[in-house]
Amino acid sequence: MALRLTRTRTVALVAAVLVCAVAVWIWRDPMAPLRNGLALQGWWIDLSARQVVVGDHRWVYDTREADDPAAPTVVLVHGFTGGKENWYPLATRLHDRYRLVIPDLPGWGESQRIDGADYGFKAQAARLAAFLRAIRRDGSPIVLVGHSMGGGIVAITAAEQPDLVARVALIDAAGVRFADNAFGLEVLAGRNPFAVYDAASLQRYLDTVFHDRAAQPAIPWPASKAVIDWRIAQAPFEQQVLDRIGRSNERFLPGEMAASIRQPTLLLWCRQDRVIDPSAMALYAEKIPQALQVSLDGCGHMSIMEKPDDVAAAVARLIQQGNPR
Structure with missing residues (x-):
């Protein structure tokens, strides 16, 4: 006893x-429990975490090998306030057909941030090009896919680095003067429409980027409090980046550079996008006349999470248009 x-x-x-x-x-x-939960999701879909130092930044990225060693490498680049985890639904659907590389951009997520560094379109495009060279394999073409801010970065990279990028996908991409909407007007007025400081603003943020509430990620308490506290801490950095990509003289640089994109290209938008108005697709199409245009209904800015089946099919169609270089 x-x-x-x-x-x-x-x-x-x-x-x-x-x-x-x-x-x-x-x-x-x-944020540790939430990050570990997301890491578990990545593990569940066979993604492996990697790190590499390129230039002055340490990059953290997820990767998965293809069944065919000669398959294209698909690099997925996230948007403003986003991270590599945004791509998990799409990664699941691309399955083992392609080698996947999904980074956190420098300054975001788990990748390194340097105080005072420039994280605008042009600086990030230069970093992305160096990263692509670091992860590239001989004989394996790179398909570069960018969402939102990441789309603007990808447009510049593809225009400047045709030797690196064989295919380009711009999804709800920033970088052109689209038709005025509430989001764009707030950015031009100097505010951050994505700012989060309490439960109500967190829900407003989710409602802005998602059209369908059923597709929104569940963030129960206490995870919601951790997210809110973290976003409050990130506010100065977010404002710094938004000043560069939304209000500086480089805010339309992606659209200007897009005229130099000669690679096969996919342009994909959701009709209910309240962030980057769907009129942006036509503006990009004017500069990239060879682009395949896909318009989806019933989704907002986060098409990659709301309509991953359709986005995966469009990306596969882009890759299958002839043999990538």
Whole structure:
């Protein structure tokens, strides 16, 4: 009986220590449980985490090999306030047909951020080109896919680096003077329409980027509080980047550079996009007349999460248009 009580007390003590350890872990890094949950999702779809130092930044990225070693490398570039995890629904559907490389851009997610560095379109495009050279394999063409801000970065990279990029996909891409909407007008007025500082603004943010609430990621408490606190801490950086890509003299550079894109290209927009108005697709198409244009209905800015089947089919169609270089 005494032995049983001792064992019970030992188990209780170990449990208490573990609870305290987890509490300290969360207190030191409130986003840690959420990040680990996302990492588990990546593991579940066979993605492997990697790191590489390119230039002055450490890049963190997910990758998965293709069944065919000669298959194209598909590089997926996220948007403003986003991260590599935004691409997981699409990565699932692209399956093992392509080698996938999904980075956090420098300054975002788990990749390195340097105080005072420029994270605008032009600077990030130069970094992306260097990253592509670092992960490129001889004989394997690169299909470069960008969403939102990432689309603007991809447009510049593809225009400047035709030797690196065999195919281009611009999805709900920033970088052109689209028709005025509430989001764009707030940016021009110096505000951050994506700012999050409480539960109501978090929901407003999700409602802005998603058309269908059923497609929004569930963020229950206490994860929601961690996200809110984290976004509050990120506000100065977000404002800095938005000043560069939304209000500086390079805000339309992606659209200007797009006229130099000669590669096969996909332009994809959702008709209910409240961030980058769908009129942007026609503006890009004027500069890239060879582009395949795909317009989806029933989704907003996050087409890659709301309509991953359709986006995956469009990307596959782009890749299958002849043999990538």
